[in-house]
Amino acid sequence: MSCLTVNNLEVTFSIQKQKARAVRGVSFELGNTRTLGIVGESGCGKSITALSIMRLIPSPPGKIEAGEVHFEQKNLLSLPERQMRSIRGKRISMIFQDPMTSLNPVFTCGNQIAEALRLHKGMSRDEAAAFGMELLSEVGITEPLRAWSSYPHQLSGGMRQRIMIAMALSCSPRLLIADEPTTALDVTVQAKLLELLKKLQDTKDMSMILITHNLGIVAGMAHDVIVMYAGEVMESAAARELFDSPLHPYTVCLLKTIPAVERREERLTVIPGSVPTLLDIPDGCPFHPRCPQAVERCKKEHPPLHNVNGSKRLVRCHLYE
Ligand SMILES: Nc1ncnc2c1ncn2[C@@H]1O[C@H](COP(=O)(O)OP(=O)(O)OP(=O)(O)O)[C@@H](O)[C@H]1O
Ligand code: SF4
Ligand SMILES: [Mg+2]
The missing domain is CATH 3.40.50.300 (P-loop containing nucleotide triphosphate hydrolases)
Structure with a gap:
């Protein structure tokens, strides 16, 4: 197939x-x-x-x-x-070389992931936070809470790319x-x-x-x-x-x-x-x-x-x- x-x-x-x-x-x-x-x-x-x-x-x-x-x-x-x-x-999701082109600098990473989940999966705020945090662990982020409340520029390039991957996967x-x-x-x-x-x-x-x-x-x-x-x-x-x-x-x-x-x-x-x-x-x-x-x-x-x-x-x- x-x-x-x-x-x-x-x-x-x-x-x-x-x-x-x-x-x-x-x-x-x-x-x-x-x-x-x-x-x-x-x-x-x-x-x-x-x-x-x-x-x-x-x-x-x-x-x-x-x-x-x-x-x-x-x-x-x-x-x-x-x-x-x-x-x-x-x-279909897409990830690019530079996560800064797809992440919004004025919102926290958590905010952006939650927004994607609410939009695509119709989740409530609480559901989105719980599911989003799980996604962050899944993409290998060891301190999901810290990443969730960080702005993109506060994270390293590798961490930002993990956030991008989490966002891309948020809608399965x-x-x-x-x-x-x-x-x-x-x-x-x-x-x-x-x-x-x-x-x-x-x-x-x-x-x-x-x-x-x-x-x-x-x-x-x-x-x-x-x-x-x-x-x-x-x-x-x-x-x-x-x-x-x-x-x-x-x-x-x-x-x-x-x-x-x-x-x-x-x-x-x-x-x-x-x-x-x-x-x-x-x-x-x-x-x-x-x-x-x-x-x-x-x-x-x-x-x-x-x-x-x-x-x-x-x-x-x-x-x-
Ligand atoms: N907006 C544009 N206006 C004019 N030509 C463009 C535009 N975008 C891409 N091209 C041209 O289309 C061709 C294919 O570009 P493409 O971006 O697909 O290459 P690529 O294989 O992804 O290269 P790279 O490895 O550098 O990313 C290139 O010759 C490029 O110059
Ligand atoms: S130029 Fe080289 S690659 Fe192209 S057809 Fe001829 S032998 Fe094949
Ligand atoms: Mg290219």
């Missing part, structure tokens, strides 16, 4: 009076209670894909041009905004989308939070989309992975298959960068050459200017996704025709 199915998603941005394609025909399926990792260098369309599922693309300049997002027997892209609002933050979502949830944190805190997310995902009957530029994180967390480049899916596979035997030349390059990323904790820039900007995505295979295996044909012909070995594994590269 699948929790979410995305079909041929197309998203554009109007830039300098031109339509730039930020997401180009992306399709994937996320199984119930599974974790899908979305990886790729900066600017490849990971966040825009996630925001499209939530219908939170800034419009203008952005526009969802085509595609379907099936979730709980509905195509989210054709729902009236009012119905979409009852899904956002309730059936079917799907949690985590967009670089730990990138801003130091390595130990990062590891603890990832462990927490994994545990929660296991016990809560929840599916998860985990977006990151760090393949090391995906290896430890995801069941399935899609690798994106220039707005397209380049490879799609079960996590173990992808790490044991990467097929797409871009995936191979990304995997070689794991140690560098873990050492320096910065955005991926270690593959020679740079990610194309949206207004000049190369003809043919978008990766050809950087691909160690490119041949003449790659400059002209855009590769389709090839199904390899009749499995569910997909690779967008002429080498796998």
